[in-house]
Amino acid sequence: MFNIFEFHWRAKNRFQQVQRGILLAQNASEVEQKLLAKGYQNIHIQRNFSFPKQPKSEEITQFFTQLALLINAAIPFKQALVMQQENCTNIKLYQWLLNLNALINSGYSFSASMEKLNCYFSKQEIQLIRIGEKSGKLGLVLTNIAKARSQSEKLARKVKKVMFYPLIVLVISCLLTLGLLLFIVPQFAELYLDKAQKLPWLTAVLFYLSDTLQQQGLIWLFVLFSIVVSFLLFAKKYVNLTACQMYLLSHFPFLDRITRYSRIIFFTQNLALMLSAHIHLESALKAFLSEKMPDKVLQTQVQLSLSLLKQGYKFSEGLSSSVFSSQMVQMISIAEKSASLAEMCIHISDIYQQQLDHQIELLSQLFEPMLMLFMGGIIGTILIGLYLPIFDLGALV
Structure with a gap:
């Protein structure tokens, strides 16, 4: 290379x-x-002089969108790929395009080349591209994939936006608490300890924390920084950590419903894409059984549905309302009877997209007063602990 x-x-x-x-x-x-x-x-x-970075999801979506536009404009496929390569500004993606063009020129199909390189794309997308190549509707399939990816990225941005504000408030709260413990509490400690006064337990705890931070603060800061950086690095590289993160979010108050709605939207969107491309239901479900799938709850559910399908049960009978929702299971059951499963999946995705938008907006409104209360509680507790000995002296007088 x-x-x-x-x-x-x-x-x-x-x-x-x-x-x-x-x-x-x-x-x-x-x-x-x-x-x-x-x-x-x-x-x-x-x-x-910069280090090569992995392409962002938005860059992959842009690749799909531009390739679809070029193919729909009747530009030859190989020429469209060369144009994509010439306009690429991400080193990793550029190298991937070089290898992709080399495989295609050596006789591999587009889908086979993507499967051989095995990066940046899911099994569902590769299956859809293979169907698009066979049916001569590659441009339409790429357009649908780009739309689905855009919707998923829009959803991810909304969730990140909701989580960004609490994170900032939490960081500010921690910094204020550290500032009080390192610079304000020691001054009160000198004042009270000189008088050999018996301190309330809350004040004693504050003095102990302040003394620990002054003596071992740098060590604890280095350990905490190392843990956070290691988690962020390994969470992107190893699927098990990402799956653990998904599991925690699905059991966290206020976020469990958002996680469930996101799972339903992801599942129905991708299933609708594959069914609309005339992929058999069993093959469409197998595409979700990827090692890179971070949602292990969804993967377990799909495995159960597949095993029940092979035994002759209906698709809806293998869906759990605890993983998805009873409303979704009922709608899938109706769609099976009317032979309109792909259309119903699109409809379900739209319904839960609206509900998810509402939940995210509601959560963003609830977070502000809760976080203000949390930050005020921490600072208020420290101030009360510092002034409790003065209140005790006043009571004695």
Whole structure:
């Protein structure tokens, strides 16, 4: 595999207008040749020294969207991929496109090449692309995949937005608490200890925490930082940690309903896509049994549904209302009787999308007073603990 680097360039076009951009290439001379071929002059090239990053989900969705537009515009598939590669600015994705083009040129199909490289795409998406290739509707399939991914990313952004505010308030609360324990509490400790006064238990606990932080604060800070960084790194790399995170969220008050609605939307959206592409129900369900699936609850449910299907039971009879909802199970049952399962899955997805939006909005409104109360409680407890000895002295007088 060739080493690919990022280069920033500045040049003038044939109309003497200054143009700037980013190109990925093996060296600066390759960039210069590309720019000269486009008619640029007075070329200035500078390499950007940065570590390659994994492409974001939005970049993969953009790849699907642009490839679908090019194919629907009757541009040959191989040429469309080359255009995608030329406009790519992510090194990892660029290398993936290089390998993808090499496999396709050697005789592999698009879906087989993606399956062989085995990164950035789910089993469901690869199956849909394979169906699109066989039916000659690859552009339509890619458009549907891009729409489904966009909806999932929109949902993820909403959830992150709701969680961002509590996180900021929690960080501020921790910083204020540390500031009080490190700078304010020691001054009160000197005042009270000089008088050899018996301190209330709350004040004694505050003094103990303050003394511990002053002596071992850096050690505890390093340990906490190491734990947080390790968790964030391993959670992205190992599916088990992500699955544990999903499990905790599904049992956390206020967030359990959001987790369930998200699971229903994800399941019905992907199932509707595959059923609409005339993929058999059993094959569509098998696509959810991926090792990269973070939601192990959903994976267990799909395995149970598959085993019951093979025994001759209906699909709806294998769905648990505790994993999804009784309303969804009833709607799936009705769809099976009317042979409109794909349309019903789309309908279910739309219904629970509206309910999820409402839950997220409600949660964001509830978080503000709860967090203010939480922050005020912590600071208030510290202040009360500091002034309790003064109240005791006043009572004695």
